Amino acid sequence: MSARGKVRSQKTAIHEALCADYSLILNKVFEKGLITPREYRNLKSINKESVEGHVIELVDKLLDKGEDTCEAFLSLLQTDDDIVKTYPALRTLQLDDRGTLHAPVQDTSVGHSDVRPPPSKKLKKDERYELNSQPSGLCVIINNKNFSKPRRGSDKDAESLGEVFTWLGFRALMCKDQTKDQMERALKCFASQSDLAQLQEFNVEEWTGSKFTALQEAPRHGDALICCILSHGRKGVVLGIDDQPLSIKQIIGTFLPPANTTLTGKPKVFLIQACQGGQAQHGVFEELQADDSPSPTIPKEADVLVAVATVEDYLAFRHITDGSWFIQSVCEQLKDGCPRGEDITTILQRVNWEVGKKEGCSAPGAGKQMPEVRFTLRKKLVLSPHPNCFVAK
Incomplete structure (x- = not known):
């Protein structure tokens, strides 16, 4: 499997592991030249509600960059001492002799016990649509x-x-x-x-x-x-x-x-x-800078x-x-x-x-x-x- 394929197949596990310290992994991929200074500033300043949202953006950015970047990213996850100590969950993702990842998280099927939503406030019954x-x-x-x-x-x-x-x-x-x-x-x-x-x-x-x-x-x-x-x-x-x-x-x-x-x-x-x-739609360059009672009717x-x-x-x-x-x-x-x-x-x-x-x-x-x-x-x-x-x- 290609390095990009390995990252994609393990996205959920990687996301969960890297949520332990988003700043560290962002700085590490920047130091290794896997993202540009502009991308680093963008990823550092995006407005996301959760740490996982920031991690998702970072991993997606690396996936978009192709095979060489993904290969370097996998190597970084396995060889950098600070990363190994900070993200112990990544140890289950080490490459074996055949170049595959151990213990893949189930991304292709549903109903698997490893597939679970991130920790978050549980929605009340009247806060979400019931699909029964x-x-x-x-x-x-x-x-x-x-x-x-x-x-x-x-x-x-x-x-x-x-x-x-x-x-x-x-x-x-x-x-x-x-x-x-x-x-x-x-x-x-x-x-x-x-x-x-x-x-x-x-x-x-x-x-x-x-x-x-x-x-x-x-x-x-x-x-x-x-x-x-x-x-x-x-x-x-x-x-x-x-x-x-x-x-x-x-x-x-x-x-x-x-x-x-x-x-x-x-x-x-x-x-x-x-x-x-x-x-045809054209792009522009961005400048970076450091209620409750129910009603008986509905529209x-x-x-x-x-x-x-x-x-x-x-x-x-x-x-x-x-x-x-x-x-x-x-x-x-x-x-x-x-x-x-x-x-x-x-x-x-x-x-x-x-x-x-x-x-x-x-x-x-x-x-x-x-x-x-x-x-x-x-x-x-x-x-x-x-x-x-x-x-x-």
Whole structure:
């Protein structure tokens, strides 16, 4: 296994160990030249609620730098006397003669006793959404790939979403290459829990562990909804394969009262991978500087989270093989954060950070992307891996 792969496979254990003294490990990687002075200042000054948040940012930064940096990082963890004394938990991660790590923490399966959230204040029942249904809910994916010029890489995004949300206990259902009218009618069918006969028009498929296959059972709402739209788009809209626009506001409204009441009070998450304009977004260089009584009613717009790949007016990047920056980052951060008990807004904030660091052009700052998250969630939404489900890391 590569050094980068070893770090990635052991991230949870490394995070837990290094939380003992964040300042020491930050100074050590800087002294070894693994991060630049600018990166050191950034990592030292970021505003995180917990030590673990700082450690995560540091390890992610080193992973982004590639194989040589990860190899040097592993060597530092094993050979520096101060590190060995300060982080005794790292002793279980020593390399053996075959170059593999001992006692790996279970990152690829759920229901393992070693996978546990970090120490934190336990949320009260009324502070988080209860996801008790089996399955937890529906993950609806509209995958519009085949325009006049195909959106290559969109299938990769759909598969990644199917895999990760099935792992999180949802039924992942996909319909592909929908016109604007088909999208509108398909979403209404999902919202109204239509039977199989009504859904046949849209060729709905379900993720079955390794691929999408024909839907065998009508969908039923659980305690949450995930709706993912993968398509072209313009400001405030996504496009059907006929290039006709469907507003994001209308998509959300399909699942809100009075159109839908079965999801009232339940969290509804919308992930939109689509351009929101034609402008190229440019980077700038930053300057561094050293309530309680319940109500019997709720607003109909409550309990919604919308995460869009880019802010309005700008393009969103998609790799023709590896998938889009936004969706791939969402899936990876869900894999990392959900076993630790992180809520979805914390996870999506890290997606913003990760995507915002990427460069779409060879010239620094010439091609940037900034996702946008807005929500009316009234509680914490914590998605938990489902027992006996597995996800690739």
